[in-house]
Amino acid sequence: MNQDIPGPSPTLTSRSEVASARPREALPTSALAVSALLSRLCRTHYGAAGLIILALLVLIGVTAPLLAPFDPTRQVGESLMPPSWTHVMGTDNIGRDLFSLVLYGTRASLAIGFCAALAALVIGGTIGTLAGYRRGLTEAVLMRLAELFQTLPVIIVVLFAIALFGSSFWLLIAAVALAIWPLEARLIYGQFINLREREFVAAAIVADLSTAHIVLREILPNALPPVIVQVALDASLAILIESGLGFLGLSDANMISWGQLLFAAQDFLNAAWWMSVFPGLAICIAIIGLNLLADGLNEVVNPRAVRAAIGLAA
Numbered sequence: 001m002n003q004d005i006p007g008p009s010p011t012l013t014s015r016s017e018v019a020s021a022r023p024r025e026a027l028p029t030s031a032l033a034v035s036a037l038l039s040r041l042c043r044t045h046y047g048a049a050g051l052i053i054l055a056l057l058v059l060i061g062v063t064a065p066l067l068a069p070f071d072p073t074r075q076v077g078e079s080l081m082p083p084s085w086t087h088v089m090g091t092d093n094i095g096r097d098l099f100s101l102v103l104y105g106t107r108a109s110l111a112i113g114f115c116a117a118l119a120a121l122v123i124g125g126t127i128g129t130l131a132g133y134r135r136g137l138t139e140a141v142l143m144r145l146a147e148l149f150q151t152l153p154v155i156i157v158v159l160f161a162i163a164l165f166g167s168s169f170w171l172l173i174a175a176v177a178l179a180i181w182p183l184e185a186r187l188i189y190g191q192f193i194n195l196r197e198r199e200f201v202a203a204a205i206v207a208d209l210s211t212a213h214i215v216l217r218e219i220l221p222n223a224l225p226p227v228i229v230q231v232a233l234d235a236s237l238a239i240l241i242e243s244g245l246g247f248l249g250l251s252d253a254n255m256i257s258w259g260q261l262l263f264a265a266q267d268f269l270n271a272a273w274w275m276s277v278f279p280g281l282a283i284c285i286a287i288i289g290l291n292l293l294a295d296g297l298n299e300v301v302n303p304r305a306v307r308a309a310i311g312l313a314a
Contacts, residue, residue: 040300047296050232053289061106068100072256080272090274092264098274101261102282108257109239109286112173116238117231119177124184125227131185132192132223133215143189150182158241162250169252172245176238187230191223225301229294236290243283258283 041047060067070076075095076087083090089098124146131142149157161175195201196219204214239258245251246259247266258279265275 044296050293064103070097072100113235113239116176117235120181124181128185128188132189146182146185154179232294
């Protein structure tokens with residue numbers, strides 16, 4: 001009796017076949033794709049609102065020297081003047097125009113938030129990538145390190161770093177990034193664990209592509225979409241941390257930030273409410289904008305989960 005002998009299962013060996021095996025949700029990197037992503041983001045209610053708020057804040061920060069009616073470093077009136085037509089947000093305890101101070105504070109607070117989030121992405125992304133793709137001792141050591149940092153309260157890590165290295169602008173960014181990088185590390189690690197067994201990765205290995213190519217061109221683009229959402233949330237967390245440090249008098253004394261303005265307002269909460277209300281309002285607007293942006297990004301990169309959550313809520 002003749003029996004058909006099953007032949008070896010076909011494998012993907014060409015680069016074109018590897019590309020066709022990639023999941024369709026891969027994050028494109030071209031300028032056209034970025035434009036398409038922004039277009040999709042603008043069609044979401046939360047994403048459009050968050051983009052508008054952040055665009056206005058960034059514009060205010062960039063054009064602060066043109067928008068500010070007074071020099072924020074000089075006394076321009078009597079101290080503790082209430083809001084008026086001349087000083088729309090009043091003056092602080094040494095007679096500086098508070099509106100000008102809030103405008104200039106936008107630059108430092110946003111810069112710390114964005115730079116700290118990007119630095120945390122680089123640190124956490126590198127560690128999460130190595131731990132997710134490598135197995136054995138490398139994976140165990142790196143993830144135990146991430147868990148160690150994650151169990152420590154964020155403010156304790158930041159205070160410890162500032163106590164050791166000081167509180168200049170760049171050291172403050174490094175301290176905040178040091179405290180929040182485990183979030184990105186664990187997220188990217190989880191994505192790599194899920195993706196490294198997929199068919200398109202196996203096809204890339206069979207095609208004898210380099211490890212760098214597999215990690216950077218095959219897996220990482222597919223792991224980034226949920227991480228982008230976390231970066232927006234981390235930027236808001238970094239702004240809150242800087243504001244808290246400024247309120248405690250631990251931020252860079254040579255820069256104007258919303259946290260520094262809150263520190264100066266502590267002794268005048270009853271006599272000059274405007275000194276704390278307007279910087280605090282600016283912080284709230286920035287946090288709301290970043291969280292709306294994160295919600296919009298989540299709706300774009302993970303629409304199924306969002307629709308499922310809406311269905312459950314209904």
